[in-house]
Amino acid sequence: MLDSLPYELPELVTRAPLDIHRSTVLREWVDWNGHMNLAFYVTAFDQASGAFMRNMGLGRRYVDGKLGMTFVLETHVTYDREMKGGAPMRFTTQLLDRDAKKVHLYHEMFHAAEGYLAATNEVIVMNIAYASRRSARWPAPAAARLEKLWNAHKDLPRPAKAGRVMSLHRK
């Protein structure tokens, strides 16, 4: 485990849920159905995960400095409403669980102007040691931030769309 990080960390945002990420649907994300293709929802959500990681102190400098990386192990998206090219997006992020190496996040994507829920994403992100490309414990400063975030998020209600099993027969 890294005991320190050789750069200044951004100011920690403990608002729960986290609501710092904004983005726009790019034209090249639109498919032959005239809406954002399902894959680019995953890309857009991955950038929201990136915003969460930056808040933990694990942004681009973490990778560029060859200190570590974060890999997604698993992701589950619900597609609730279409988004067109150019649509503004607003994201909220709730920390559902964490351990020494992983976080379990839940994102919601909203149309930033019209306000509707467009999609949700539940995701597991794991810390990776740069050289070995294997799982590793969070660097100490990131682990300390993660505990502060956990304290801020742990009492939020569990989202109804988290923990889903995909089936045609669910009630």
Added chain:
Amino acid sequence: MVELDLSAPLDRHRATVLPEWIDWNSHMNVGFYVVAFDKATDTLCEQFGCSWDYTRQEIGMTFVLEAHVTYDREVTQGDPLRITTQILDHDAKRLHFIHAMYHATEGYLAATNELMLMNIDYASRRSAPWPDFARERIEKLAAAHKPLPVPEQAGRIIGIKRKK
């Protein structure tokens, strides 16, 4: 329509990891696994006549309602991919299936993608029953896939597992 392929699982889709699919971690980015899987979904939909021509001729579309991906192992630029597809369930409007992505030469499992797909009426952009030509083929494909064991990656709940 293409000739119906009742081999189970469906094993027709091949692809290569493109340079623009690589991210700053030097491997295929999470979003582009889904791009690759979505093209395998097109290969599946071709089997029952609901792929590009279906939309180009303004008959209908297919929308994904839900997607679940497991990222099992890294793939990098130029890697050859083989994607197999197993139908798990279907009803009048929807199709539930799972793709498995393999490194085509090394053979390892790289990822899986479970999907819920819905048929959409072109004009109203609302859900609609599968057209008869599609429903007949979906039923044949589902019957061919029914004896396959359900993959362990299907029906997963996301969470951090803890040792007891």
